[in-house]
Amino acid sequence: MTTLQDCRALDAQDPLRGLRELFTLPEGVIYLDGNSLGPLPKHAPERIARAVRQEWGEGLIRSWNTAGWFEMPQRLGDRIAPLVGARPGELVATDSTSINLFKVLSAALSIVQADAPQRRTVVSERSNFPTDLYIAESLCRERGFTLHLLEAEQLPEALDEGTAVLMLTHVNYRTGAMHDMAAVTRAAHAAGALVAWDLAHSAGAVEVDLHAAGADFAVGCGYKYLNGGPGAPAFAWVHPRHADRFWQPLAGWWGHAAPFAFHSDYRPAPGIARYLCGTQPVLSMVALDCGLDTVLAAQPLGGMAALRRKSLALTDLFIALVQERCGGHGLGLATPREHARRGSQVCLTRAEGAYAIVQALVARGVIGDFRAGRPDILRFGFTPLYLRFEDAWNAVEHLREVLESGEWQRPEFHRQQVVT
Known part of the structure; x- marks a missing residue:
């Protein structure tokens, strides 16, 4: 006992x-x-207060340049990257998990429509987190795909010549069951499908290596194991082999190649930067930065x-x-x-x-x-x-x-x- x-x-x-x-x-x-x-x-209250008092209160609009506000999505993305097996410049902190999933799943479907238009099914786990299923259902209805929901044990045999994208949460929110990311991704690729992973219950909690697994797309949130505060910005990752192929659907000015040139037509930024959309929530980004400090403090300890x-x-x-x-x-x-x-x-x-x-x-x-x-x-x-x-x-x-x-x-x- x-x-x-x-x-x-x-x-x-x-x-x-x-x-x-x-x-x-x-x-x-x-x-x-x-x-x-x-x-x-x-240390978050004082750091956020400093951002309010000094960066906002005194620096005003100048702080986009002098306090590094403009670069925060990429800078925080580079801090998150080693926690999930991504490389510098491949991941951005931005928006919510739901919005980021909409972006990457839409991009994945565009790739499939270009490369293999006969593939019309998005496969997911029936017990996937509901917001993921709602986003997928909405996109499938809009783009003419079918959403096929299965139990976890049924997934390998459901992947076939009609599968466009396999969309899964790495760690199931209800049971704590974790998929073998590398094995599942290999099976999906062998069937000709792309894979989008939700890392909301993984990032900062379990070891993840997106590159080693050969993953295509990933999203995750900042307020759970990354300790970024309620409603903290989420993150999006796209494998470099896909990043420049298509616009993401929310083509806002923050994802433009030259946002302050104020062109009337959209020209997407190269790589992961095009997965940004609108002006970033700076105070929430500051809080997430503090949360990442706590997770990264474990680096010298293993x-x-x-x-x-x-x-x-x-x-x-x-x-x-x-x-x-x-x-x-x-x-x-x-x-x-x-x-x-x-x-x-x-x-x-x-x-x-x-x-x-x-x-x-x-x-x-x-x-x-x-x-x-x-x-x-x-x-x-x-x-x-x-x-x-x-x-x-x-x-x-x-x-x-x-x-x-x-x-x-x-x-x-x-x-x-x-x-x-």
Whole structure:
């Protein structure tokens, strides 16, 4: 039986333990959001305030030149690039994940229409994140393609001469199951299809190498494991072999080859810069820059490989503790046990009361989240930058108490919140 002392001993030996000090973490809170919003970097308020007071307040319009505002999408993109196996100049921080997916999927469909017009199907996983499916559905309707949704295990055999694009989220938001990016991409390419990856639950949490996998397109968000703040800018990556082939559909002035020449006709910028659109949200970019500082602080300590080792150790521990301490309470495990198939979250299932159990935990300061489905999901994210092994033990102890006491049955925990 694992004890709290065992967990504290693991924390004492953890080479990443000092990274926790980079964050503002409320006293008495175990933050296991899974992961829809990273915590606040300690230096972000002052850095954002400086941008407001000095760069905006004093520099005014001059700060586009003097404070480096204009270059921020590319500069932040170059900071994100090594976290996902991209190269300098290939990735931009901009817009939202949904908007970026619209851009890259539209570009992918244009390539297919030019090269293999007989291919008319976009394939995706039925349990893909809904916004991805909505964007794909909209584009397919507009462009005359068909969206084909399947279970994960059905995907390899669904790729055929009619497949145009395979669109997948690398780590499933509901289960934490992770695709083998290289193997899936090889299979898609062997069938003649392009692949677009959503890295929202991967970037900053698991090791990703887009070039090694041979990927075609990728998008991801900045507010989860990159700790860029609520609604932080997302990012877009396009393999250089595709980047200059087509306009992306939102041909705004920021993606023009010479935006301040003010030409009346559009001439796309070379490479990934054409995937920009309108004026960038500078204050949000500043916050994302602070979030990237926290992730990149792990580089001298082993980088993403070290973060991944700790993530797996934390999730292994949490799974084992739930089995040891919460047996007999109807909990199942949706997340794969195999390390190669697991993201940085643990998703438990329960036929009854999952939402209320999560709310009871939140009231105790253990912040996870709920995902509706069949069965319902209790989702717990594990960010190795700031979480301790002690936190995993304490979280399971709270879960055990909530289940054994029936505390979750109290009426206030069944009132539906807008955001779950």
